[in-house]
Amino acid sequence: MINCRNLTKTYLTGGVETHALKNISFSIEKGEFVSIIGPSGSGKSTLMHILGALDVPTSGEYFLDNHEVSKLNDDELSDLRKNKIGFVFQSFNLLPRTTVLRNVMLPLLYSGLSESEREKRARECLKYAGMEEGKFKNLSNQLSGGQMQRVAIARALINDPSIILADEPTGNLDTKTSHLVMEALKELNKKGHTIILITHEMDVANYADRIIHIRDGMIEKDEIKK
Amino acid sequence: MLKDLFKETIWSLSANKVRSGLTILGIVIGIASVIALVAIGQGAKNSIEKNIEAIGSNLIMVSPGSQRIGGISQGGGSAESLTVEDANAIKNEIENIKAVAPTATKRSQITAKGNNTNTQVIGTTEDYLIVRNVSIDLGSFFNDQQLKSSAKVAVIGPTTRDDLFGTEADPIGQTIRINKMDFMVIGMTVAKGGSGFSNQDDVVYVPLTTAQHYLTGNEHINAINIAATDQNSMVVVQEQITTLLMARHKISDSADADFNIMNQNDIIATATSIASTFTILLSSIAGISLLVGGIGIMNMMLTTVTERTREIGLRKAVGIRKIYINLQFLAEAVVLTFLGGFLGIILGWIMSLIVTRFISTLTTSISLTSIILAFSVSAGVGIIFGFYPARRAANLSPIEALRYE
Numbered sequence A: 001m002i003n004c005r006n007l008t009k010t011y012l013t014g015g016v017e018t019h020a021l022k023n024i025s026f027s028i029e030k031g032e033f034v035s036i037i038g039p040s041g042s043g044k045s046t047l048m049h050i051l052g053a054l055d056v057p058t059s060g061e062y063f064l065d066n067h068e069v070s071k072l073n074d075d076e077l078s079d080l081r082k083n084k085i086g087f088v089f090q091s092f093n094l095l096p097r098t099t100v101l102r103n104v105m106l107p108l109l110y111s112g113l114s115e116s117e118r119e120k121r122a123r124e125c126l127k128y129a130g131m132e133e134g135k136f137k138n139l140s141n142q143l144s145g146g147q148m149q150r151v152a153i154a155r156a157l158i159n160d161p162s163i164i165l166a167d168e169p170t171g172n173l174d175t176k177t178s179h180l181v182m183e184a185l186k187e188l189n190k191k192g193h194t195i196i197l198i199t200h201e202m203d204v205a206n207y208a209d210r211i212i213h214i215r216d217g218m219i220e221k222d223e224i225k226k
Numbered sequence B: 001m002l003k004d005l006f007k008e009t010i011w012s013l014s015a016n017k018v019r020s021g022l023t024i025l026g027i028v029i030g031i032a033s034v035i036a037l038v039a040i041g042q043g044a045k046n047s048i049e050k051n052i053e054a055i056g057s058n059l060i061m062v063s064p065g066s067q068r069i070g071g072i073s074q075g076g077g078s079a080e081s082l083t084v085e086d087a088n089a090i091k092n093e094i095e096n097i098k099a100v101a102p103t104a105t106k107r108s109q110i111t112a113k114g115n116n117t118n119t120q121v122i123g124t125t126e127d128y129l130i131v132r133n134v135s136i137d138l139g140s141f142f143n144d145q146q147l148k149s150s151a152k153v154a155v156i157g158p159t160t161r162d163d164l165f166g167t168e169a170d171p172i173g174q175t176i177r178i179n180k181m182d183f184m185v186i187g188m189t190v191a192k193g194g195s196g197f198s199n200q201d202d203v204v205y206v207p208l209t210t211a212q213h214y215l216t217g218n219e220h221i222n223a224i225n226i227a228a229t230d231q232n233s234m235v236v237v238q239e240q241i242t243t244l245l246m247a248r249h250k251i252s253d254s255a256d257a258d259f260n261i262m263n264q265n266d267i268i269a270t271a272t273s274i275a276s277t278f279t280i281l282l283s284s285i286a287g288i289s290l291l292v293g294g295i296g297i298m299n300m301m302l303t304t305v306t307e308r309t310r311e312i313g314l315r316k317a318v319g320i321r322k323i324y325i326n327l328q329f330l331a332e333a334v335v336l337t338f339l340g341g342f343l344g345i346i347l348g349w350i351m352s353l354i355v356t357r358f359i360s361t362l363t364t365s366i367s368l369t370s371i372i373l374a375f376s377v378s379a380g381v382g383i384i385f386g387f388y389p390a391r392r393a394a395n396l397s398p399i400e401a402l403r404y405e
Helices: A044-051 A074-084 A100-108 A115-128 A145-157 A175-190 B002-015 B017-053 B084-093 B144-148 B158-165 B208-216 B231-248 B264-303 B305-317 B322-358 B368-395 B398-403
Strands: A002-013 A016-028 A033-037 A059-064 A085-088 A163-167 A194-199 A210-215 A218-224 B059-064 B097-112 B115-124 B136-139 B153-156 B175-178 B181-189 B203-207 B223-228 B259-263
Touching: A002 A044, A016 A044, A016 A059, A016 A218, A033 A044, A033 A175, A044 A059, A044 A163, A044 A194, A074 A085, A074 B322, A085 A145, A100 A115, A100 A145, A115 A145, A145 A163, A145 A175, A163 A175, A175 A194, B002 B017, B002 B322, B017 B264, B017 B322, B017 B368, B059 B231, B059 B264, B084 B097, B084 B223, B084 B231, B097 B158, B097 B208, B115 B158, B115 B208, B144 B208, B153 B158, B153 B175, B158 B181, B158 B203, B175 B203, B181 B203, B203 B208, B223 B231, B231 B259, B259 B264, B264 B305, B264 B368, B305 B322, B305 B368, B305 B398, B322 B368
Parallel strands: A033 A194, A033 A210, A085 A163, A163 A194, B115 B203, B153 B181
Antiparallel strands: A002 A016, A002 A059, A210 A218, B059 B223, B059 B259, B097 B115, B097 B175, B097 B223, B136 B181, B153 B203, B175 B181
16 A cells, blocks of 8 residues: 655755655555654654655655656645555644534535535544534534544544545544543554554554554664554 | 635635725725815815906906105006096006906995994996996996996995895895995995905905995005906007006106006916915825825734734645735725725715815815726735735745744
């Protein structure tokens, strides 16, 4: 499903080249729950941006469902993100002063679906992500951190994506809420969703079945837990 | 697609009511003040021009110059240099003249039936009717016979009638006392409008000879009013009058002339230039309001950039194409500026109507130019500052936009 070959990413800042990724190759199969772990500056965020089609590699190839992502233009990348990737961010990134339902329906804008179909899907995804039905019409800024992340997970699910990319999803949550959110992700994985988790905490990474350790832009260890 | 765009725009504006409201308010104030102020300026100009036209048409006025006593000017009109003979000479010797009316004027206290008023008493001839566009409403003007015999008859203006006899009263045949002498009212003029010092309805006309004998007590006159036959001959007529009067007064250098000569076009030009200055003043104030309004719009649009940049980043991350993001922000800016512009035009229009309603002498006139100008400036500012930062944000990569602080 995901196939990366010799990915490199080089940033040029102030005339100095920074090699964020150096020749990374790996693949992820459908239905896997993978953690990518590494300290800050290791290149894990850069890798996540490339996997999420938010950025393109300097060289190398990245195939997602047989599409070569590294060759797409801005609009094609947008379409790919819409159809194949669901994002869960550290800082939730919900629209402020906007209802839970509307936030979840955001990726369906300009999709041509009817309003009732959109709402039906959003309600399903919210229930799926473990959100109480009574809060569907609440404004996003009235929710707790854990609830916001559930809304974000529901939003990530709405287009039935091939992969869900979670970038430090527990970074802004306390231990107890973190556990609940991670359990929710694990639950999604059991239902067949492919999940890629980016983190720097071993506790969080341990929820996954496979852990890829990144250091200095290279894969240090790729371990599959049993 | 279009329906989604429209819904998203309306929703986004209504979800941020304070932000939208303040932006609209800035636009409304800017546009309304421009429209109202320009309408007031235009109205003032129109009413000044109307007042001047009411004086008469193709009018040339000769008034005595300043008297010099030992080289010290006593001020315009102080010299007693004009006589009835001057007026007759102008009438007889110069061509292209329709009518000549000499006047001897004095402000007097007038009483009738216990009421009294202080007004202008103008001694003149029948030609005054032609020269100054005066029409008779009731009764008649005095005739040649009454002029020759210095008859104690008077024709009054409608405002004077109101003051002395009350509105709607018939003044004909009544007696008024001017300077302790009884005059019989034989006519009343048609109202001309105007106000303040130039009120041509608050006046009493008496035969010139009567005024000279009983009121001013001398043979001099205050002014000679001349109506030329048409606009084109005015310059020539004015020159000929100057030459004639200088010859009659035995003056060789025009700088020493003991009279002033003025034509109506000069007065109109002067007054119009005053009114234009006034309009420029008001327009400048309006322009400043528009500028302040524009800065307000700009501020509102720019202060929301941080929040909106992250929103744009999110929209891009979830896969909405750049073009739709641009279109939405453009639509938001257009809706805000048009809504604000529309409300601003209505408010400016209402303000102009209120001014007209409460200041009776000023009929404001709303100009299309000011509406278009105000509207396009605010729409331009609103759209540029609403759309441009959004467009820039939409061109950022989603990661950069999401991280924007």
